Amino acid sequence: MRDVAVLGVGMHPWGKFADRSVTQMCRVATEAALQDAGIEWREVEAVAAASSRFSGGKGWGLNGNDVVEDMGSTGIPVYNLSAGCAAGGNAFNIGWTLVASGAHDCVLVVGGEKMPKGFIQTSGLEEETDPEHLRQLCVGMPGPAFWAALCRRRMQDFGTSHEDLARIAVKAHQIGKHNTNARFRQEFSIEDVLNSAMVSYPLHLYEICPVSDGAAAVLICSADIARKRTTRPVWVASSSVATARFDDGLPRGLGTVVPQTGPTCHSEASIAVGNALEKAGVAPTELDLVELQDNTVFYELAFPEDWGLCQPGEAERLVEKGETLPTGKLPINPSGGFLCFGEATTAMGVFQICELTWQLREQAGPRQVPGAKIGLGQTLGLGGNATAAVLKN
Amino acid sequence: MTMHERIPVTEGLFAETAAGPRLLGSRCRTCSTPYFPRSLSCHNPECGESQMEDADFGPRGSLWSCAIQNYPPPLPARYEEPYTPYAVGVVDLDEGLRVVARMSVDDLDSLQLDAEVELTIEPIYRDEDGREVTTWKFKPLQSTAK
Incomplete structure (x- = not known):
């Protein structure tokens, strides 16, 4: 496996943003990460994104596709990762794997979410074969x-x-x-x-913790690119x-x-x-x-x-x-x-x-x-x- | 006074048997792992062969932990207005099964961990047709007051 560096990071502030879509929030985070990295969008070779549970992604968790369409459809591969609240970490792992394996040199990892108000339901299903649904139905x-x-x-x-x-x-x-x-x-x-x-x-x-809206993005790259672009890479x-x-x-x-x-x-x-x-x-x-x-x-x-x-x-x-x-x-x-x-x-x-x-x-x-x-x-x-x-x- | 009609909150999870209330689960004949609810296959990675059979669990166990649901829970949990906080527990049954449950207790603050508890089937709310909707609960065996 190759060394992988974090070249740029960016965040949209956390809060409640009724007038902003999750994709708009992801754009703020993505643009900040690209700027921090000194990388153009066209240089990004792949996207690993967290599949949002509650917002955007065409209802299919296709949040990475939303980001690519919004930033510019360059034809790059998109990986949408679902792992409950671990999805952002999962997307980072896949992004890291893509660079470490040598498949890509420059990958964007992004996660954004807009949460519904109040206490959330854990299960997304209303089926009595789903243990999480049963737990709330029968026990609460x-x-x-x-x-x-x-x-x-x-x-x-x-x-x-x-x-x-x-x-x-x-x-x-x-x-x-x-x-x-x-x-x-x-x-x-x-x-x-x-x-x-x-x-x-x-x-x-x-x-x-309460629930919030927020988005974050990370630009990761190979050691070669990192050494060319920065004197202080984070590995x-x-x-x-x-x-x-x-x-x-x-x-x-x-x-x-x-x-x-x-x-x-x-x-x-x-x-x-x-x-x-x-x-x-x-x-x-x-x-x-x-x-x-x-x-x-x-x-x-x-x-x-x-x-x-x-x-x-x-x-x-x-x-x-x-x-x-x-x-x-x-x-x-x-x-x-x-x-x-x-x-x-x-x-x-x-x-x-x-x-x-x-x-x-x-x-x-x-x-x-x-x-x-x-x-x-x-x-x-x-x-x-x-x-x-x-x-x- | 007429008895209210009772219905279970869902089918196939618990029953009043001749021996008393029981949880309806399954057990693997190969490795003895207990499951609740029923499982179609054994999840134990060390088990050589999944051989599931129906098994009843309860009534005795000990209270591993508990909590109070102080605010009205989101759907699909249901409750009667005005909302009254209830206790939930995590109970270790004698058969080696750890289950979550409602607790049957008047004084929510009286629950003590590691207390012996017993399975009971009791209503949690009345539905729009006036029927009492029941679920499984655990009740401390002796009063922990004083």
Whole structure:
């Protein structure tokens, strides 16, 4: 496999944009990425796009085709990738594969999403053969209740307090307020978080991510092109995709087996991250920053432990001591994360690559992780999908 | 007072049997992996040969975790107005099956993890024809109050 570089990144700010289509938002992100890379649209050899669940794509998830039509129909191949909320990460993996394999030298990866208002339905089907549909029909356990149940188990096992949970949201907004692309840029106190509406006990409104509109784009290329176009390339050390193991105990659908060995966890994320670190030759402790999928504050406690970035039961104290801030030992989500951006579901994997790139170039301003050299991004999606990527400067 | 007619929220997932309420699933004869709902094939990658047979599960288990649905859930979940929060649970059945369920409990704050629970079939709402629509729930075996 060849070395692959991130040459340019671009983002449309996250928020609610009633008067703008997802394709218009993708154009803003794409033009910014091309400009950042110093690449003309006509030089792009292929597009790997996240298939949007809720917007554009002719209702078939053909969002990459929308982008190509909009930017100029040059006849290039388009790959539309669907992986639930991991679609952006999946598109990045395919884009990386296209360049690493030598099939193309210059590929655009793009993800955009416009979300419906309010709490979303997890299943897109109304069929009684679909376990996710049955789960909502028979039990009524949407995403936040699922996260709340995982979180409550942790509270029982490790004594996690409500303040421990709230502190993570406080931290997110402490950093996210500096990010001009973030949707929510105000600071909160622990009391503010604990006084926000209870969505699903024990999780409050400010402890879960809302849904947003957003778009992000990344231009990746071969080492030859990167060396010609920039003196400071950011390298893709690895990119991986995984699906869930059969016996990880995570209560997806209506039921699963009680795990015989090992903890209950999102095995898809652990496998994707483990493979990405191994392929990059990077030890968990060598990571300078992590952009992880914080749909809920709970994941910011569980994931670093699941992946060996810290010891089981240690995460609460790391947060309390400020170690997950950009200036700490284990900076997590210096972008402000999903908590400050809101989730534009299928765009999030590309959003993470943008933030990692800005951090590794030391262009992140007040949220900069000092001396950042190695960063990890991770997404998670319905169907037991996960992706991970390690970037290096 | 007349009994209200009862209908299950969906067919084929649970039943009142002579032995009491049961969840209707399946099990692989080769590797003993339990499934709920019924599965056409065994998903265990270590299993040599998928041989599925119908199996009933329940009634006893322990509460692995739970949560409260504080806001009205989106469709296809249904509820009666005015909305009253309910508890959902993740229950480890004695047969090695982990299932999600509604919890049958008056005081939502009284639920304790690792408590012994028992399967029950109870209404969740009344439909437009006045029929009680039922689903499977779990109830703590003894009161955890005091």
